[in-house]
Amino acid sequence: MYVLIPAAGSGRRMNSDRNKLLLNLLGQSIIGWTIQAATAANHVSWIGIISQPDDWQDFEKIIGQLKLNKPVKLIQGGSTRQESVYNGLRALPSQAEQVLIHDGARCLATPNLFDSCAETLKSTDGLIAAVPVKDTIKIVNENNIVQSTPDRRQLWAAQTPQGFNVKLLKQCHTEAVKIGWQVTDDAALFEKCGLKVSIVQGEETNLKITTPQDLAIAEFILKSRE
Numbered sequence: 001m002y003v004l005i006p007a008a009g010s011g012r013r014m015n016s017d018r019n020k021l022l023l024n025l026l027g028q029s030i031i032g033w034t035i036q037a038a039t040a041a042n043h044v045s046w047i048g049i050i051s052q053p054d055d056w057q058d059f060e061k062i063i064g065q066l067k068l069n070k071p072v073k074l075i076q077g078g079s080t081r082q083e084s085v086y087n088g089l090r091a092l093p094s095q096a097e098q099v100l101i102h103d104g105a106r107c108l109a110t111p112n113l114f115d116s117c118a119e120t121l122k123s124t125d126g127l128i129a130a131v132p133v134k135d136t137i138k139i140v141n142e143n144n145i146v147q148s149t150p151d152r153r154q155l156w157a158a159q160t161p162q163g164f165n166v167k168l169l170k171q172c173h174t175e176a177v178k179i180g181w182q183v184t185d186d187a188a189l190f191e192k193c194g195l196k197v198s199i200v201q202g203e204e205t206n207l208k209i210t211t212p213q214d215l216a217i218a219e220f221i222l223k224s225r226e
Contacts, residue, residue, distance in 0.1 A: 001041075001043040001044050001046075001098060001099075001100060001114075001121075002045070002046045002047075002048070002092055002096040002098070002099045002100070002166075003038050003046070003047045003048070003099070003100045003101075003102060003114070003161070004047075004048045004050060004075075004085065004088040004089070004092070004099055004100070004101045004102070005031075005034060005035070005038065005047060005049045005050065005101075005102050005103070006050045006077070006081050006084050006085060006088070006101070006103055006104060007019075007021050007031055007034075007049050007050060007051040007055075007059070007077075007104035008050065008051050008052050008055075008077040008081075008084060019051070019055050019058075020105065020209065021034075021055075021104045021105060022055065022058055023215065025107065025209075025218055025219065025222070026219055026222050026223070029062055030104070030105065030107045030209055031049070031059065031062060031104050032062045032065075032066060033107035033108070033222075034102070034104050034107040034109070035047065035049070035062070035063065035068070035072065036066060037107070037108075037109055037110060037111055037114065038102065038111075038114055039066075039068050039069070039070045039072075040111040041111040041112075041114035041115045041118070042111070042115050043114065043115050043118035044070065044100075044114055044118070045070060046070065046071050046073075046093065046096075047070065047071070047073070048072075048073045048075050048088050048092065049072060049073070049074050049075065049104070050075045050076075050077045050084045050085065050088045051075075051076075051077050051104075052077050053076060056074050059074060060074070073091070075087055075088050075091045080182075081184070082173075082176065082182065082183060082189075085173070085186060086170075086173040086177070089166065089169060089170050089173060090170070092166060096166050097165065097166055097167070098118075098163065098164070098165060098166060099163065099164055099166050099169070100114065100117055100118065100121070100161040100162070100163045101160060101161065101162050101163070101164070101186055102114070102160045102162075103160045103208060105208045105209045105210065106159065106206055106207070106208050106209075107209060107218065108203075108205050108206055108207060108218055108221055108222070109159075109160070109161065109203065109206045110203060110206075113129060113161065113200075113202065113203055113206065114161060116129075116200055116201075117129060117161045117162075117163045117200050120163070120198065120200050121163040121164075124196070124198045125164065125165040125168055125190075125195060125196065126162075126163070126165070126168070126169075126187065126190045126195055126196060126197040126198065127162065127163045127164075127197060127199070127200050128158050128159065128161075128162045128163075128185075128187045128197060128198075128199060128200065129158075129159040129160060129161055129162070129201070129202035129203070129206065130156040130157060130158050130159055130199050130200070130201075130202050131156065131157050131159065131201070131202045131203070131204060132152075132155070132156055132157075133152055133155040133156060133157050135152075136149060136152055137149070137150055137152065137155055156199060157202075158185060159203075159206050159208075162185060162186055163200075164186060164190065168190070168193075168195060169186060169189070169190070171193070172186075172189040172190055172192070172193045172195070173189060175189075175193060176189055176192075205221050
């Protein structure tokens, strides 16, 4: 299985002046934990890290320290996550038929989750890891007035990895460029193209590191695993 990791994270909400994925988390960078989990998955055979060249020296150092037994390629990112993933798809080896896309900031995903997504991708063209929403969700207008309350039983919080047929996802990205679609994840492009996206049960601990509070929670989770 081929894995693409968008890794051009800004440090703005982490109060950092550099890529947040380079920040320390229990003695290792955030991106280091992410790469380590992906390479430990049985089904993963190749990883592409999509980032800006300014970070490549740091990423190369991290990759070298991990002493991985699977190839890792650095791929130049775009100005948006969507553009970066499109660059990553075009940089995949020619034989790649399926791909998992996993946010670099989700460093707590386990190898088992990667393998579960890879297994499910054998029988579907598109999938996302996700967990059922626990909170009651409100639809609110621009004046902060509640408009409606959707049925929580039909709501799932999307995570990554997200997995796709490479040929179909490339077609969706090409269509997005042509029409001008802007989305926040690749599953949304699949949906816009009328393609089905299945759910794989995600992990409650698979949080996305965005704020200093998230970093503290991640430390607690990693310590509990030890």
